Amino acid sequence: MHLATRATSYRIDLPAWIDDELVDVPDAIPDRTERMRLVHRLAARNFREGNGGPFAALVAETATGRIVSVGVNVVLASNVSSGHAEVTALGLAQTALASWDLGGEGMPSHELVVNWRPCIQCYGATMWSGVRTLVVAGDGPELEQITTFDEGPLTADWAAEFEARGIEVVQDVLRDEALAVFRDYRAMVDAGGALVYNARGGAE
Ligand SMILES: [Zn+2]
Numbered sequence: 001m002h003l004a005t006r007a008t009s010y011r012i013d014l015p016a017w018i019d020d021e022l023v024d025v026p027d028a029i030p031d032r033t034e035r036m037r038l039v040h041r042l043a044a045r046n047f048r049e050g051n052g053g054p055f056a057a058l059v060a061e062t063a064t065g066r067i068v069s070v071g072v073n074v075v076l077a078s079n080v081s082s083g084h085a086e087v088t089a090l091g092l093a094q095t096a097l098a099s100w101d102l103g104g105e106g107m108p109s110h111e112l113v114v115n116w117r118p119c120i121q122c123y124g125a126t127m128w129s130g131v132r133t134l135v136v137a138g139d140g141p142e143l144e145q146i147t148t149f150d151e152g153p154l155t156a157d158w159a160a161e162f163e164a165r166g167i168e169v170v171q172d173v174l175r176d177e178a179l180a181v182f183r184d185y186r187a188m189v190d191a192g193g194a195l196v197y198n199a200r201g202g203a204e
Pocket residue numbers: 084085086118119120121122123
């Protein structure tokens with residue numbers, strides 16, 4: 001019998017509640033801190049809705065704050081382990097702009113705003129995306145300590161490697177608010193209401 005692959009495509013979809021959550025959000029958010037505030041709001045709702053972890057991101061035009069896309073972590077909802085908020089937001093922005101390079105010729109500079117330093121996967125995805133700026137709420141071990149996610153072996157000079165490639169890194173934007181979302185998530189995990197989806201959870 002010949003091989004018939006059991007799937008020929010896979011999807012990353014934003015959850016339906018995103019539309020409700022964005023109903024009072026303007027097309028452009030000129031203030032970067034306010035852009036992060038929206039990210040925190042989406043992250044806080046995302047895990048409660050059961051889509052995935054407490055993570056959200058958005059892609060915006062840096063100069064104007066025009067929002068090109070938003071993303072949340074959809075690992076649980078999609079059964080795709082790479083469905084992190086950054087990958088989702090970047091893919092949706094590239095789809096919206098019909099370009100694999102968000103820093104392409106004639107385009108305005110784009111930034112990725114996300115509620116913590118990226119994991120090793122999203123570190124690479126950000127580097128490949130063409131964004132000129134990465135804005136994170138924080139860096140450091142707190143995310144893994146609080147949530148118990150394994151973010152992978154990101155090196156201490158991760159930000160310098162972005163800078164060396166012309167990608168500015170802006171840190172500590174609403175950091176305490178990010179930690180508050182992670183603590184709320186942890187409380188839900190401890191109460192048995194959310195799954196920390198680290199891989200290799202099987203018995204063998
Ligand atoms: Zn990630």
